[in-house]
Amino acid sequence: MRRLPGPGTDRGRLLLILALAAAVTVFTATVPLLRDWFDLRVYHGTVDSWVHDGGRVYDYRVPGTPYGFTYPPFAAVVMLPMALVGLHTAIAAALLLNLTALTVAVRILTGPGWRRHGWYGVALAACALALFEPLRDTLSFGQVNLLLLALVLTDCSLLATGRTRWAGIGIGLAAAVKLTPALFIGLLLVAGRRRAAAVATGVAVAATGCAALAAPDASRFYWTHALWDTTRVGRLDYVSNQSLQGILARLGVESRPVWGALVLLVLCCWAWRSRRAVAAGNWPAAFALTGLTACLVSPITWVHHLVWLLPSFAVLVRAGHPRVAGALYAVLCTSVVWLWFDDASGVDGFLGGNLYTWITLGLLLRLPVGQPPERRRPKSHSTRATEPPPSTAAPVTTAASDQPGPSSAAATVSETVTAAAATGVASGPGLGRARSASSEPTGSTRPAAPNPQSSSSRASS
Numbered sequence: 001m002r003r004l005p006g007p008g009t010d011r012g013r014l015l016l017i018l019a020l021a022a023a024v025t026v027f028t029a030t031v032p033l034l035r036d037w038f039d040l041r042v043y044h045g046t047v048d049s050w051v052h053d054g055g056r057v058y059d060y061r062v063p064g065t066p067y068g069f070t071y072p073p074f075a076a077v078v079m080l081p082m083a084l085v086g087l088h089t090a091i092a093a094a095l096l097l098n099l100t101a102l103t104v105a106v107r108i109l110t111g112p113g114w115r116r117h118g119w120y121g122v123a124l125a126a127c128a129l130a131l132f133e134p135l136r137d138t139l140s141f142g143q144v145n146l147l148l149l150a151l152v153l154t155d156c157s158l159l160a161t162g163r164t165r166w167a168g169i170g171i172g173l174a175a176a177v178k179l180t181p182a183l184f185i186g187l188l189l190v191a192g193r194r195r196a197a198a199v200a201t202g203v204a205v206a207a208t209g210c211a212a213l214a215a216p217d218a219s220r221f222y223w224t225h226a227l228w229d230t231t232r233v234g235r236l237d238y239v240s241n242q243s244l245q246g247i248l249a250r251l252g253v254e255s256r257p258v259w260g261a262l263v264l265l266v267l268c269c270w271a272w273r274s275r276r277a278v279a280a281g282n283w284p285a286a287f288a289l290t291g292l293t294a295c296l297v298s299p300i301t302w303v304h305h306l307v308w309l310l311p312s313f314a315v316l317v318r319a320g321h322p323r324v325a326g327a328l329y330a331v332l333c334t335s336v337v338w339l340w341f342d343d344a345s346g347v348d349g350f351l352g353g354n355l356y357t358w359i360t361l362g363l364l365l366r367l368p369v370g371q372p373p374e375r376r377r378p379k380s381h382s383t384r385a386t387e388p389p390p391s392t393a394a395p396v397t398t399a400a401s402d403q404p405g406p407s408s409a410a411a412t413v414s415e416t417v418t419a420a421a422a423t424g425v426a427s428g429p430g431l432g433r434a435r436s437a438s439s440e441p442t443g444s445t446r447p448a449a450p451n452p453q454s455s456s457s458r459a460s461s
Helices: 010-030 038-052 073-078 080-084 087-131 133-141 145-160 169-177 180-190 194-214 216-224 244-251 256-279 283-297 303-318 322-331 336-340 346-352 355-366 413-423
Strands: none
Touching: 010 087, 038 073, 038 080, 038 087, 038 133, 073 080, 073 169, 073 194, 073 216, 087 133, 087 145, 087 303, 133 145, 133 303, 145 169, 145 180, 145 194, 145 283, 145 303, 169 180, 169 194, 180 194, 180 256, 180 283, 194 216, 244 256, 244 346, 244 355, 256 283, 256 355, 283 303, 283 355, 303 322, 303 355, 322 355, 336 346, 336 355, 346 355
């Protein structure tokens, strides 16, 4: 078992946790730009206008902004209960749901191994997770990313443990709420799990059909118009767009064939590596690769969408690379890409302004996809079954030791998020400088302001 960093006494550990919690609180309250629940205000305003004012789902705009609802109609149907409560109640409910989904996701990624580290390990993991920029943005925007991640990882757990009867339901629901998780249906097809793929497709189609019955006009408009209008989402060249399309847009490349060729290349790499992972029985690695690919090929991948990278860190730790996982995780805590908010030109802008995309691409190419460690059994465990009994005249006493050597302590607190994964069912799960961010939402369609908003002002997704 990996020894967690810090003091050896409970009193010392408690003092360390209190100090870390204070530092994380100061950091999150002053350095990152809080997003003022912007996306949640979009959701709440949309269903409130739809139910109480007779408005149309895709006509609503947050007052003073050009931003409205961009998800499939089924998402609006699922969010209808928000029309029964006020905005502040909706915020509290969203926080509770997101924290619950995060708990489910981390539990699946780490398996039962987290119990070995007790309250201290949980507290360290909570501090490290609070620093992860995609997670911070998901919570402060009031986004749905964590809920979708938990649904998809539930199917991963079912497939990894052989309980395939219900596999596909989570993926189908996630794909009906947001299109990006539909790539996981492709994973099921690549893996030859036709039944699970059929279940996922059936659930997605049924949910979409229910939405069409509940909101026929909205469904017609979304599938014929809104889906194809990328301007509804935001500027492709905005620094928060950490996808292949975002890189091309910041380079001034508007060619659709170029983007299509890159997407095809990435998809081929994903299919090849995912098949290898599934052949080795490493479903967590296959799901992690699919999350990485979805972020790369989507036309727009805002920073908060990168919660899909969490399974990759878990896979790295499980494969024996905790320091690599910790280093990459720490980079994604720094908000470093916002240094190029005003100008992403030049070599430094190409490298630094797209750093999260480079990390995603590197993980796609190099993430370990071999057999999970818990499935490798030393041969010495089975020799006793085939070994002939010792002679009664000359009894033989043997001693064997399968005890591994002591492992080194984790190098950074960020590794703690996935340290317990070394014994789990799945293969896996720095303080940056103050960043300047736009006063516009994540998908801003307006030109960047010369003086980005300070951390004390309002910001939106």
